[in-house]
Amino acid sequence: MNQTTPQSDSAIVIIGSGLAGYTVAREIRKLDKAAPITLITREPGYFYSKPMLSTALASKKEAMQLVSTAADGMTTQLEMTILSECNVSEINAGTQTIKTSKGDLPYGKLVMALGADQIRLPLQGSAANEVITVNDLEDYARFRTAIEGKKKVAILGAGLIGCEFANDLVLGGYEVDVIDLAPQALGRLLPEAAALELQGKLSAAGVRWHLDTTVNAIDHKGDSLQVTLKNGSTINCDVFLSAVGLKPRIELAKATGINVGTGIQVNRELETNIKNIFAIGDCAEVDGLVLPYVMPIMQAARALAPTLLGQATALTYPAMPVMVKTPALPTIVSPPAKGAEGKWTTTPVEGGLEARFESADGKLLGFALMGTATAQRGALTKELPAMLA
Template identity: 50%
Template sequence: MNRIVIIGTGMAGYNLAREVRKLAPDVSLTLITGDDGRFYPKPMLSSALSMGKTPDQLATASAEEQARSLDARIMTRTRVTGIDSAGRMVTTDRGEVPYDRLVLAVGAEPIRPPIEGDAADAVLHINNLDDYSAFRRRLEGAQRVAIIGPGLIGCEFANDLLKSGRGVAVIGPDPHPVSTLLPAAAGQALQQALGEAGAAWHLGTTVKGVSREGEGYRLALANGETLSADLVLSAVGLRPSTALARAAGLEVNRGIVTDRLLQTSTPGIYALGDCAEVAGLNLPFVQPLLIGARALARTLTGEETPVSYPAMPVMIKTSLHPVTVAPPPREAEGEWQVEAQEDGGVKALFHAPDGTLLGFAFTGKAAAEARSLIAELPPLLP
């Protein structure tokens, strides 16, 4: 018997279940989730406000509807307490669930920076639809929002809030926005565009404390500055959720370590999505998740299929100044060549010493042209 159990009903869990069901109509399929199991596109959380979408409108299917369409058992509001890999059993607060193949699709969790002050617990973190619903409730009546973290998610939320007419301050130690993906010229172009739209940037520093100030909050920065805000959102990044895997004795590095079959160090247990570190790569984006789901579905249903990743640019949803970036490998030798554009955007190309194109970052109107370069880039995982 092939009993497949998937822990997690985010985009990874549900897309895998869908791919498995296409290949194996009769396989036993169980999904376990700590939330209500609604299906929603998580990347839209940072752009829903300007799209006029409420949290409920983001959800396209309930757990019951998903269970029917997938012919699967979906255990909602269920906490997984352990994995017995020898006995092939998942233990939960609702009983035991046996498996033949187990997939961890548990995603990532917010990094919580150390913050002092009597309002530190009022700082919001958004990682799921429940979090986002709480954010939207708190946002009512709030006109000044402080965002901790000038990375990809922080900039997307800044863009969304600016378009809603709110004042935004972005704080972080980075030299420029999205510094882990963008070269300086591209990050500075994004910074200038969002600044012209009303964003106040406080870079090269961190938030030391958050205290209550009337109906709002006062932020104390490490550089001695203070800011006032009606709402404080932390978006300093995510880290793979590895606690369950670690407790089960699986190898963990940055993420849950897998081979190219997405199998962990323990036979019969696999990992997919933001929680996984595949052949040394942790890629918390949608395209690698979808590619992995298709490959893993074939492996789980009898056809071992190693995952391969082509070049996969990231499109940052900052509609006030669009960005498309394919960062070069971290260890790559070479240099950026930057061409400024009339609209304030940039075209930045990263070439190896032999002239090979290894990465690019296009911003502003040029972002739409970047896709034509994808075919020139080497694959991430051949």
């Protein structure tokens, strides 16, 4: 290897330089100044805030301005080795070695913080391969180049990321069409009345909705693109962004014999079925839960660090509401657990809306707060049950 790497069996090796990988390293350093840590990433290794990708246009930030610390800064700050632009292709659990594009590396404890890929739907048409997805800074830089000097963007997906990009793009002066198979925006997170409120505010900001339909084909038409929808209508745009959801990166784990479901399956100590191999972040599935958000990562990293240092610590998840960064109507949502029994009631308040999901005996199991009602976040969060007690 062309960089110094720890050769000890006690070495903690982290794959991934996203929030999960770096937060684990940071939490380890809080507890132990000397434990050898190597972080490997196929990215350049800079630290940046991924949630800012969907708000950067309105805040007038270019892709590289979102980087808070370069890889060498992270090396110094966390006193660890970083192997950037380095792909991990294989894990040999028997010899506790990983195969990388820069050579083999032994590990004592291995942390997979591999993230997730954007799902790409198979689309027809001559421009199908021009579909853009954004899930990291380099994707975002390409997206910014693609929209430079253009006017119209079509977005496939009215989920959290699709809605945030839609709001950011209209604030940036673009015309935006959003398409989704579901009959409402944020179908997995919001009750219908709340979704209608958000759709109304985003419509007023300039977003056009094409719900209850999907894309049949994308074709070149002159200098722009023509999107043909299943409902028969067509949309013209300059750039087509797909944001239909995430697929945890499970392939490396699967090839190693690690149990996978939707994500890399781990126990409450974030350990896989193979000893000394752990997973965290968007790639991980803890007790059946795949939660691709910041707060679960912070919570998991705080539990994983002591575990890696020999003090087994079980992960707990409190209720963790998610902020939908739509300035047209700021929204905070804590959806009920899958299969939870109860019903939504929605109450309009001055300048906002409060939606509660309650069980038959009146227990609060989820909420959505919009506009002025977001001030209730703290109080309502305290009433919610823990996600993982």
